[in-house]
Amino acid sequence: MTHMSEDMLPDASKNLLLQMTARRNVAPKRLVEPGPNEEQLNLIFRAASNAPDHECIQPWRFIVVPHNKRANLANAFVQALKHRDPNASQEQIDAAHEKAFRAPCLIMAVISDLPSEPHVPLNERLISLGCAIQNMLLMAETLAIGSGITSGKAMNSQSIRDLFYLTDHEEGVCFLNFGTVSSRKPARPRARASPSAFVSHL
Template sequence: MVRDMDALPLPPASAEPAACAQWVSALIQHRQTILPKRLGEPGPDDRQLELILQAAAAAPDHGELLPWRFVLIPAAARARLAEVFAAALLERDPAAAQEQVARAREKAFRAPVLMLAIVRMGAPGDDVPPPERVLSAGCAIQNMLLMATALGFGSALTSGKALHAAGLRALFGLADEEQAVCFLSVGTAVRRKPGRQRPDPAQFVSTLP
């Protein structure tokens, strides 16, 4: 098993803020996307999964609307998701080769933990507009990714055109105002690439003159 956070012992409860900040910075910098096909067993146990989900609850939530939810996809339900992926591909491309359809199905069986993130966009004119709701969901997801990293697991976000397929909406029981935004995968990193170079803040920060 790859546990890349093992080398980063937790600071003691009495640690100075600077020591805590250093550990948090290391945690954030250690997080990287590990593609689902590179995530194997073991996945989080029940307690670890609970910690990951609890981390989502700390996300900013204007109006305390809880405008997002997550649906876990257990092993017993993966075959149904696989058929949705295959149907979505054939709907877009009826001439898709059997190999392409097989690859679409196979995506449903990757990673020990797989869940779908869903955002309730709200009605036109609501006090909390869709961008804020999506931003809240993004914060919840990032909290989950960081907790997964702290626990020693790899993780990834994946999307794709199947998120907008009628079959997927039906499978997950999405309401009219809900939108699936991404899948979240968690497991043990079987293989990983070197971490990418992070952009310097000067590349994305400016000062209002």
């Protein structure tokens, strides 16, 4: 594979590379106010809408959790924990509750396996959602907004499914968290695999 020096890249490619390399997953507890404003959030969702989508079936959607619903989310997290572990300690219950109040902007990513004509398999639908999410994270990066993904055992618990009105054809995949980065973990440069580690030639 030929390797082009980064100095020789067109500006647009340089900028894209810069955003991609600068993005880091930020834990929700490190994401504080202000979150994205309405205009910025619109840009983030517009970025999502540009994801590739085989047969254009729109197999995913996002559900924003506003501040006035965080208490409901906290209760659903606690219910999920108690259902999973009836012996959960008060400390674990408090942690499950507190999780709902962290990032100023919290969004659930939902995938659908509703049959389509023509058929599009679930793995292709998930790729589309993953592309949408990456577009959102990169758009946030360009706006100097921090982002982080969270998931976990509660994701498709009955209490969470009920709160988000997920249909039988839907599953929550993860939460996206956006906000201002208050602090970063001490820099621990993440070793990125070189393309030779994941590319071969037939």
